[in-house]
């Protein structure tokens with residue numbers, strides 16, 4: 119079950135997805151945290167962010183829409199309040215970061231590079247680029263390349279770039295991120311959507327639009343992971359709608375070296391552990407000794 123992602127050695131390929139597992143302590147009484155492959159914390163910014171006004175979450179058919187607005191404690195409080203607990207855990211800790219300008223991403227990377235106990239940085243490039251007038255880094259290959267380069271210059275920790283699905287061709291952005299120095303690519307983030315209250319004729323989310331996650335997005339995520347894994351030279355981490363072991367196994371066959379579990383944590387906080395156990399059973403049943411032998415084995419001929 120052990121896999122390598124850049125400089126990270128994981129005892130199994132199952133991680134928690136950013137924003138769905140808090141800073142891990144929230145799940146301490148529910149999940150044996152030391153059994154996880156890695157823990158990815160809520161997206162961090164330079165300063166604390168309160169996020170959007172409620173309602174920020176709406177349940178949809180086979181999924182949910184969220185417009186949390188990247189609420190987080192900020193890098194300072196992360197280091198002083200959250201890291202002491204996180205350092206006591208065995209799995210590698212991955213800091214997810216976002217900014218509104220390239221300089222912000224670079225400053226965050228520099229700060230995190232100096233934090234002992236953070237093994238890797240996952241860069242969320244699906245946020246508005248204020249300086250470029252509302253363009254999103256993750257949908258523009260040149261902006262993506264610039265932001266990843268800026269982060270790469272500031273850190274020697276493993277660098278994972280998290281890709282947005284809200285693009286025409288995800289492989290173009292993947293190539294830019296890889297060229298700029300990403301050690302791994304994770305995908306997908308949420309798909310932009312909306313829901314309307316037909317009696318009030320108002321959006322159900324105060325932010326009007328939000329990000330769709332959960333089982334509804336799995337087929338899209340699987341397709342994008344397959345497309346990226348075919349061309350990327352760095353490891354790909356699959357995310358999107360994983361609820362059961364079989365969902366994760368589909369991602370491995372499509373080419374993912376590891377997976378992240380998000381929305382499922384809200385339904386059953388122990389999903390990660392159930393998925394780990396189910397993958398083990400599958401490998402045993404098929405006589406596969408190393409999970410790497412399953413990765414990218416999709417037969418299309």
Ligand SMILES: Cc1cc2nc3c(=O)[nH]c(=O)nc-3n(C[C@H](O)[C@H](O)[C@H](O)COP(=O)(O)O)c2cc1C
Pocket residue numbers: 135136137138160161162184186188214242280306307308330331332333335357358359360378379380381382
């Ligand atoms: C409530 C919520 C908050 C999220 N916050 C973040 C975040 O801070 N940074 C990030 O990169 N992704 C964030 N995501 C996206 C998830 O990490 C994941 O990419 C997405 O939900 C798809 O996986 P899933 O279907 O397993 O949930 C968030 C998702 C949800 C549902």
